[in-house]
Amino acid sequence: MILPRGIRRVVPWRRSRERIRADVDEEIAFHLEMRTRELIDQGSSATAARQQAEREFGNLSELRNDLMVSDAREDRKRRWLEAVQDAARDIRIAARGLARTRLFTGVAVATLGLGIGANTALFSVVDGVVLKPLPYTDAQRLVTASVGFLNAEFDLLRERSRSYDQLAAYRSGQGIGVAGIDEPVRVTGALASANLHATLGVAPVHGRGFAPEHERAGGEPVALLSHGLAAELFGEPAIAVGRTILVDGLTRTVIGVMAPSFAFPNLQTRIWLPLVLDPANAGAYWGVGGANLVGRLGPGATTEQARQELVALAAQLRLDNPLWTPREPYRADVTIEPLAERIIGSARATLLLLLGATAFVLLIACANVGNLYLVRIAARERDLAVRAALGGGTGQILRTVVLEGVVLAVCGGVLGLALAFVGLRALLPFLPADTPRLEQVALDARVLAFALLATLLAALLFSMLPVVRLLGGGLRGALQEGGRGAGESRRMRRVSRAVVVGEMALAVVLLLGATLLVRSLAALQAVDPGFSSEGVTAARVSAASRQLPSADAMRAFYARVMERITAAPGVRAAAVTGQLPFDGEFSGTAAAVEHVTTDPNELPTFKFRPVSPDYFRVLEMPLLAGRAFTEADRADALPVAIIDQTAAERFWPGESPLGRRVGRPWMNEWLTIVGVVPSVRSNDLTVDTDPAIYVPFAQQPQDAATLAIRSERSTGELAEIIRSAVRAAHPDVPVSNVRALGALVHDSVSDTRAVTLLLSGFAAVALVLGALGMYGVLAFSVQRRARELGVRLALGARPGEVRSLVLREGALLVGAGIALGVPLALAVGRTLRGLLYGVGTTDMVSLIAAPAMLGLVGLFAAFLPARRASRVDPATTLRGD
Amino acid sequence: MPHVTTLELVQGTLDVLVLRTLEQGATHGYGVSRWIRQRTKGVLDVQDAALYKALRRLERRGLVRAEWGVSENNRRARYYALTRSGARQLKQETDAWRRYAEAVSAVLGPQAEGA
Numbered sequence: 004m005i006l007p008r009g010i011r012r013v014v015p016w017r018r019s020r021e022r023i024r025a026d027v028d029e030e031i032a033f034h035l036e037m038r039t040r041e042l043i044d045q046g047s048s049a050t051a052a053r054q055q056a057e058r059e060f061g062n063l064s065e066l067r068n069d070l071m072v073s074d075a076r077e078d079r080k081r082r083w084l085e086a087v088q089d090a091a092r093d094i095r096i097a098a099r100g101l102a103r104t105r106l107f108t109g110v111a112v113a114t115l116g117l118g119i120g121a122n123t124a125l126f127s128v129v130d131g132v133v134l135k136p137l138p139y140t141d142a143q144r145l146v147t148a149s150v151g152f153l154n155a156e157f158d159l160l161r162e163r164s165r166s167y168d169q170l171a172a173y174r175s176g177q178g179i180g181v182a183g184i185d186e187p188v189r190v191t192g193a194l195a196s197a198n199l200h201a202t203l204g205v206a207p208v209h210g211r212g213f214a215p216e217h218e219r220a221g222g223e224p225v226a227l228l229s230h231g232l233a234a235e236l237f238g239e240p241a242i243a244v245g246r247t248i249l250v251d252g253l254t255r256t257v258i259g260v261m262a263p264s265f266a267f268p269n270l271q272t273r274i275w276l277p278l279v280l281d282p283a284n285a286g287a288y289w290g291v292g293g294a295n296l297v298g299r300l301g302p303g304a305t306t307e308q309a310r311q312e313l314v315a316l317a318a319q320l321r322l323d324n325p326l327w328t329p330r331e332p333y334r335a336d337v338t339i340e341p342l343a344e345r346i347i348g349s350a351r352a353t354l355l356l357l358l359g360a361t362a363f364v365l366l367i368a369c370a371n372v373g374n375l376y377l378v379r380i381a382a383r384e385r386d387l388a389v390r391a392a393l394g395g396g397t398g399q400i401l402r403t404v405v406l407e408g409v410v411l412a413v414c415g416g417v418l419g420l421a422l423a424f425v426g427l428r429a430l431l432p433f434l435p436a437d438t439p440r441l442e443q444v445a446l447d448a449r450v451l452a453f454a455l456l457a458t459l460l461a462a463l464l465f466s467m468l469p470v471v472r473l474l475g476g477g478l479r480g481a482l483q484e485g486g487r488g489a490g491e492s493r494r495m496r497r498v499s500r501a502v503v504v505g506e507m508a509l510a511v512v513l514l515l516g517a518t519l520l521v522r523s524l525a526a527l528q529a530v531d532p533g534f535s536s537e538g539v540t541a542a543r544v545s546a547a548s549r550q551l552p553s554a555d556a557m558r559a560f561y562a563r564v565m566e567r568i569t570a571a572p573g574v575r576a577a578a579v580t581g582q583l584p585f586d587g588e589f590s591g592t593a594a595a596v597e598h599v600t601t602d603p604n605e606l607p608t609f610k611f612r613p614v615s616p617d618y619f620r621v622l623e624m625p626l627l628a629g630r631a632f633t634e635a636d637r638a639d640a641l642p643v644a645i646i647d648q649t650a651a652e653r654f655w656p657g658e659s660p661l662g663r664r665v666g667r668p669w670m671n672e673w674l675t676i677v678g679v680v681p682s683v684r685s686n687d688l689t690v691d692t693d694p695a696i697y698v699p700f701a702q703q704p705q706d707a708a709t710l711a712i713r714s715e716r717s718t719g720e721l722a723e724i725i726r727s728a729v730r731a732a733h734p735d736v737p738v739s740n741v742r743a744l745g746a747l748v749h750d751s752v753s754d755t756r757a758v759t760l761l762l763s764g765f766a767a768v769a770l771v772l773g774a775l776g777m778y779g780v781l782a783f784s785v786q787r788r789a790r791e792l793g794v795r796l797a798l799g800a801r802p803g804e805v806r807s808l809v810l811r812e813g814a815l816l817v818g819a820g821i822a823l824g825v826p827l828a829l830a831v832g833r834t835l836r837g838l839l840y841g842v843g844t845t846d847m848v849s850l851i852a853a854p855a856m857l858g859l860v861g862l863f864a865a866f867l868p869a870r871r872a873s874r875v876d877p878a879t880t881l882r883g884d
Numbered sequence: 885m886p887h888v889t890t891l892e893l894v895q896g897t898l899d900v901l902v903l904r905t906l907e908q909g910a911t912h913g914y915g916v917s918r919w920i921r922q923r924t925k926g927v928l929d930v931q932d933a934a935l936y937k938a939l940r941r942l943e944r945r946g947l948v949r950a951e952w953g954v955s956e957n958n959r960r961a962r963y964y965a966l967t968r969s970g971a972r973q974l975k976q977e978t979d980a981w982r983r984y985a986e987a988v989s990a991v992l993g994p995q996a997e998g999a
Binding site for chain 2: 026029030031033034037038041059060061062063065066069070073074076077
């Protein structure tokens with residue numbers, strides 16, 4: 004059978020419900036009519052035929068319903084399919100259009116890729132560090148107190164407080180020596196109350212956690228290991244459980260291994276030991292502090308309730324203290340804050356600042372691409388206008404424009420993701436080393452969603468310019484204006500220039516921020532730490548008290564070590580000390596100053612540094628008064644001290660401190676001052692330190708100490724010498740952190756350096772993009788005005804005049820950008836305050852340098868089109884029409 | 885008209901019959917109904933409602949395509965045509981039916997011969 008003639012599509016694809024109902028009715032009616040006629044032809048009466056036709060159908064009304072439901076579904080399916088096909092076709096058209104103009108597409112995609120990539124990479128860091136919840140059960144119920152507590156206070160608070168489901172404590176940053184498997188190593192560990200892991204809601208992946216008896220005196224010595232440390236020590240984490248290790252000279256059984264993702268209180272922590280709470284030992288129980296609280300708030304409890312309860316309980320604990328009675332008000336200003344707040348802390352401000360900077364870069368990138376796009380659409384305007392006039396419809400044309408924008412943005416987004424993937428690896432080492440939670444940073448679904456959002460936002464932003472223009476009469480205008488010369492409307496030029504001015508303003512903000520940070524970094528690096536770090540190598544020797552049980556053992560051990568090291572070739576001087584400046588935390592010691600300040604409640608805090616005689620020679624610290632320590636300052640000699648200039652000026656202004664005494668009379672200690680040395684910074688170049696007391700190492704020896712060696716040999720060579728010297732003195736004592744002291748000082752400003760580097764990079768990108776934008780707009784303008792410029796030149800204008808015409812335009816744009824940007828930069832600059840040292844946010848040098856930099860680069864970008872304008876050949880352009 | 889026993893249709897059989905009908909060429913629902921009635925000489929009792937539901941079912945499965953056209957007597961009518969996958973389906977089902985029918989005949993054979 005051949006298809007009946009006249010079969011054709013009668014019905015348009017867009018059908019309403021009524022249309023579907025009518026069609027179903029018509030189909031059934033047609034069938035009934037045809038069948039009735041057939042039966043009549045076979046001899047039935049009209050009525051009988053009609054009845055039989057209906058009977059043959061069965062349930063007519065049910066059928067009608069069924070067919071309608073089914074047709075409506077088919078209809079929806081078809082419409083959806085056609086929409087997809089339409090979109091696919093339009094995207095193909097857009098892609099083909101973009102492929103034809105490789106330069107435009109390349110520049111636009113690269114620009115967008117940079118912007119989206121930087122944002123995506125930084126967002127993944129912000130997300131991991133700041134936004135994601137802590138990886139603990141119900142983490143928003145976890146809180147911490149703003150100060151550390153005495154062991155006893157924690158123990159009693161845990162017993163007495165009602166605000167928490169669980170209250171635990173930890174002391175972090177403990178340097179712990181681990182030996183007994185291989186080469187002894189020193190790792191960072193934490194002391195944890197037995198319920199710490201349970202409070203966080205995290206159990207070990209292998210073995211078990213601490214039990215209450217582990218935190219009591221005489222409890223079984225145990226340890227929990229991080230996944231990484233267990234793997235390093237035993238190869239396979241699972242087999243670590245039940246094995247024993249030598250921890251600071253004490254044999255401990257490994258009872259559990261934490262998951263790789265467990266990083267509490269920070270990533271550096273690799274071993275957890277029980278915090279021992281022994282009421283019988285009042286000295287350790289009531290005398291050792293620094294226990295950080297971690298509480299899981301009970302149902303209904305708030306941080307404010309917990310705070311009030313804590314203050315009230317602390318008032319009782321003040322009186323319970325058998326060693327001394329602290330002064331009132333005691334712990335009245337303690338606050339309770341979410342644990343996340345404590346862990347994320349200051350990283351939030353820095354990261355949000357950087358994310359803000361990349362957002363600026365993306366904005367500038369969008370502005371640039373928007374301007375390019377505007378030019379591109381303007382060039383096709385007549386073509387588009389003709390299509391609109393021929394019935395293409397404005398909607399169809401806008402659709403083309405927006406789709407082209409989306410295709411561009413998606414290409415940029417894909418490139419951006421690739422850049423973010425690569426960039427993130429490059430970025431991580433640049434971030435401040437103590438940034439918390441870096442282990443949470445990953446390109447995951449959340450980051451992909453962010454990249455998608457940034458992409459669509461970018462598409463929306465830069466497609467807006469041509470869309471606004473087309474809607475604002477661009478299409479109609481294009482047909483009316485006709486000829487090429489008049490093609491550029493004033494409105495479009497205004498929009499393009501406004502966009503460039505905006506770019507310039509944003510670039511000024513970033514430039515000023517970067518300049519401030521660079522100046523701050525320079526100021527930091529110019530700070531004199533008070534000693535010479537060049538050529539000095541530091542090394543930590545972490546002997547435990549069990550390994551060196553007496554003062555004599557400590558003296559003997561270090562004497563043997565120093566003897567071997569000073570005998571090594573190339574070593575000019577070597578010293579042993581408690582801890583070197585810039586090599587970790589110094590604990591302050593309260594001490595009395597005889598005849599000046601002895602009230603136990605008002606004792607000043609000193610840096611307390613046991614040093615061997617050559618210490619000042621190694622660090623090249625000159626003696627300002629008196630003498631240095633000598634080998635004669637032995638344990639049985641007169642206890643002596645050297646103080647620093649800060650102490651001398653504070654306690655004996657205008658007098659000589661020599662012969663005066665400082666000390667801790669409650670320990671029967673009075674030290675006679677024999678010398679004065681300059682003050683040094685410790686750990687932080689920006690902070691003036693407490694006054695310092697130096698004592699002879701021989702008179703106050705320590706088990707764990709730091710070596711300082713002045714030598715022309717490399718750190719690597721010295722490390723070998725130190726290790727063999729220490730091994731010879733005691734086989735199980737770990738040596739760690741062998742580093743150039745200069746590197747330690749350098750690292751102390753790594754946070755500022757990292758932020759400065761990143762922000763400067765973003766500012767540079769912004770500057771280049773801004774200059775490109777400026778160049779694009781002026782070059783296009785010159786091209787458009789070639790005829791006018793040609794006429795001017797033909798009428799006798801000198802090339803220099805034409806050149807300055809264009810340069811003036813450029814200068815105007817830069818000037819407007821600076822005028823707009825500087826107030827904005829001043830407002831935004833205030834967020835930098837916490838990061839700056841020695842530079843105010845309204846630093847005049849920066850306020851001049853940043854705009855000047857932009858002005859120079861902007862004018863350079865204007866110079867190229869200006870030169871071209873002055874070289875227009877009048878004959879060619881006039882003949883052009 | 886002699887009395888003939890009408891048979892209830894086995895599930896799925898109607899779909900094959902419809903596909904077979906459309907193999908002749910595109911036609912409307914009435915055309916399908918008439919052709920089945922003529923070919924089976926009324927032995928199969930096909931309700932027209934079931935027929936139309938079968939057509940929709942086949943359309944949803946992509947075996948049949950529906951389009952509006954104009955009938956022999958110049959009326960607007962909905963025409964159904966076999967799609968390529970419909971033709972393929974018909975061939976498979978036909979082969980299956982043949983084998984089924986042969987198997988059943990082989991069992992029923994002797995008695996039927998004797999009758």
